Amino acid sequence: MMTLYDCATAPSPRRARILLAEKGAPHQTVQVDLRGGEQLGEAFRRINPQCTVPALVTDEGSVLTDNAAIAAYVEARWPEPPLLGRTPLDKAQIAGWQWRVEFEGLMAIAEALRNSSPAMANRALPGPVDYAQIPALAERGLARLQRFFAALDQHLAGRDFIAAEQFSIADITAVVALDFARAVKFRPGDEHPHLQRWRAAMQARGTMG
Amino acid sequence: MMTLYDCATAPSPRRARILLAEKGAPHQTVQVDLRGGEQLGEAFRRINPQCTVPALVTDEGSVLTDNAAIAAYVEARWPEPPLLGRTPLDKAQIAGWQWRVEFEGLMAIAEALRNSSPAMANRALPGPVDYAQIPALAERGLARLQRFFAALDQHLAGRDFIAAEQFSIADITAVVALDFARAVKFRPGDEHPHLQRWRAAMQARGTMG
Numbered sequence: 001m002m003t004l005y006d007c008a009t010a011p012s013p014r015r016a017r018i019l020l021a022e023k024g025a026p027h028q029t030v031q032v033d034l035r036g037g038e039q040l041g042e043a044f045r046r047i048n049p050q051c052t053v054p055a056l057v058t059d060e061g062s063v064l065t066d067n068a069a070i071a072a073y074v075e076a077r078w079p080e081p082p083l084l085g086r087t088p089l090d091k092a093q094i095a096g097w098q099w100r101v102e103f104e105g106l107m108a109i110a111e112a113l114r115n116s117s118p119a120m121a122n123r124a125l126p127g128p129v130d131y132a133q134i135p136a137l138a139e140r141g142l143a144r145l146q147r148f149f150a151a152l153d154q155h156l157a158g159r160d161f162i163a164a165e166q167f168s169i170a171d172i173t174a175v176v177a178l179d180f181a182r183a184v185k186f187r188p189g190d191e192h193p194h195l196q197r198w199r200a201a202m203q204a205r206g207t208m209g
Numbered sequence: 210m211m212t213l214y215d216c217a218t219a220p221s222p223r224r225a226r227i228l229l230a231e232k233g234a235p236h237q238t239v240q241v242d243l244r245g246g247e248q249l250g251e252a253f254r255r256i257n258p259q260c261t262v263p264a265l266v267t268d269e270g271s272v273l274t275d276n277a278a279i280a281a282y283v284e285a286r287w288p289e290p291p292l293l294g295r296t297p298l299d300k301a302q303i304a305g306w307q308w309r310v311e312f313e314g315l316m317a318i319a320e321a322l323r324n325s326s327p328a329m330a331n332r333a334l335p336g337p338v339d340y341a342q343i344p345a346l347a348e349r350g351l352a353r354l355q356r357f358f359a360a361l362d363q364h365l366a367g368r369d370f371i372a373a374e375q376f377s378i379a380d381i382t383a384v385v386a387l388d389f390a391r392a393v394k395f396r397p398g399d400e401h402p403h404l405q406r407w408r409a410a411m412q413a414r415g416t417m418g
Contacts, residue, residue: 062298069305076297088285089271096278124349129356134345140333147338 002027005047005055007034011106011180012126014209015067016054018172021207023078027056040128051128071169083169090164097163097170104148105177111141112184145181149188149195156194160201167205175202211236214256214264216243220315220389221335223418224276225263227381230416232287236265249337260337280378292378299373306372306379313357314386320350321393354390358397358404365403369410376414384411 004020006013006029020027032038032053039051048055048065056064056073064070075084085091114124115138124131152174156162162170178188178199188195202208213229215222215238229236241247241262248260257264257274265273265282273279284293294300323333324347333340361383365371371379387397387408397404411417 058298060298062301064301064305066305066308068308069301072294072304073297073301076300085281088282089267089269091285092271092273092278092282095281096273096275099275099277125353131349131352132345134343134349136341136343137346140340140343143340144334 002059003057004029005032005044005053005057006030007032007053010034010053011176012052012067013054015172015176016056016070017209018175018207019071019074019083019169021209022081022083022167022172022205023074025074025078045128049128052126081167083167083172085164085166085168090166093164094168094170098168098173101152101162101170101173101177104144105152105174106180108141108144108148109177109181109184109186112138112145113141114138115141116184142184142186145184145186149178149181149186149192153188153192153195156198159194160198162198171198171202175199175208211268212266213238214241214253214262214266215239216241216262219243219262220385221261221276222263223385224381225265225279226418227384227416228280228283228292228378230418231290231292231376231381231414232283234283234287254337258337261335290376292376292381294373294375294377299375302373303377303379307377307382310361310371310379310382310386313353314361314383315389317350317353317357318386318390318393318395320346321354322347322350324350325393351393351395354393354395358387358390358395358401362397362401362404365407368403369407371407380407380411384408384417 002025004013004016004027006017008031032044034053038044039053045051048063050065052065054067054070056070058064058073064073071084075082085094114120115133115135120133122130122132124133161167162174178195181187188199211234213222213225213236215226217240241253243262247253248262254260257272259274261274263276263279265279267273267282273282280293284291294303323329324342324344329342331339331341333342370376371383387404390396397408
């Protein structure tokens with residue numbers, strides 16, 4: 001059976017957790033204590049030298065150490081329901097939105113949080129190398145994420161899903177991004193009616209944890 | 210026929226150009242003058258409101274505005290030879306390396322260049338919104354890209370390709386990243402023998418432009 005190295009409070013492994021739930025893919029879960037630094041210790045380094053979660057150990061014993069690899073693997077092993085799209089154009093729209101939610105959403109939030117939080121001094125990037133915080137990058141991240149969620153709200157007007165008129169991995173990533181944004185005190189308000197409606201519909205799926 | 214909006218001197222559209230050449234996918238090319246700011250003008254904004262290249266107009270008239278969407282579309286329309294992998298594990302390894310080359314390689318180089326070049330003042334990020342340069346981010350980008358290429362050199366020891374023992378989109382992205390790094394004065398040296406051997410083998414394919 002597959003093993004997911006997870007951390008219940010962190011956004012990145014939550015993406016893998018929701019994906020596996022949506023696919024109904026059988027797996028066991030091991031919690032990694034990120035706040036206690038377990039990901040940087042010898043034992044976890046032997047599992048994933050990148051020192052990050054999620055890490056997914058497949059049935060064959062391969063270790064997949066990022067969400068891109070995990071999504072490609074899970075979609076190929078459990079094709080139904082397709083979460084990366086079925087037709088060429090659907091696949092394109094889902095991949096494009098996935099990229100945009102990652103780059104304009106998740107990364108902007110991570111920039112804002114990791115470059116400002118006292119608890120993350122010298123941890124401005126994930127992984128084994130320490131990087132100092134850059135306060136100006138935290139400010140830029142905040143500006144970017146506000147623009148992104150305003151644009152996403154407009155995009156969701158009249159739409160039930162982010163891409164290709166179907167539930168997809170882009171919805172999963174955007175749910176995780178929106179909830180993660182609370183860490184930098186962003187919450188959707190009255191000016192984001194479409195975002196709020198879409199988020200409530202996603203919750204009703206019962207897979208968002 | 211498909212139309213690729215391209216810019217011969219820029220790294221992002223080069224990724225799409227090589228992909229289409231490797232697939233032998235028929236298309237015409239329109240050059241966009243990025244130095245002259247044509248991507249920010251009204252005419253191009255009507256084609257791609259993101260104001261970026263590459264943009265690929267499909268046979269059906271859909272506009273794909275980033276490399277993630279273009280790769281997913283082209284792979285689905287022209288499955289042979291597969292550049293995103295064939296088996297679940299190959300797909301995972303290629304997607305994982307693609308992500309790593311983008312995040313640790315291309316983005317680090319873009320951070321280093323866009324936050325330091327006098328010609329890119331207020332253009333620290335691509336797209337329609339101006340962002341001020343952050344000098345500390347330029348420095349961090351330089352440190353990250355040197356670490357990345359050192360790690361990639363080690364990874365390529367005894368390997369002909371970046372992922373899954375086959376030519377893939379991860380090789381295309383890494384070629385573009387390595388050549389783009391010249392813009393911030395990084396070139397592989399004697400300490401990168403595997404990177405140099407791999408880069409020469411990629412050139413011999415005749416598709417790298």
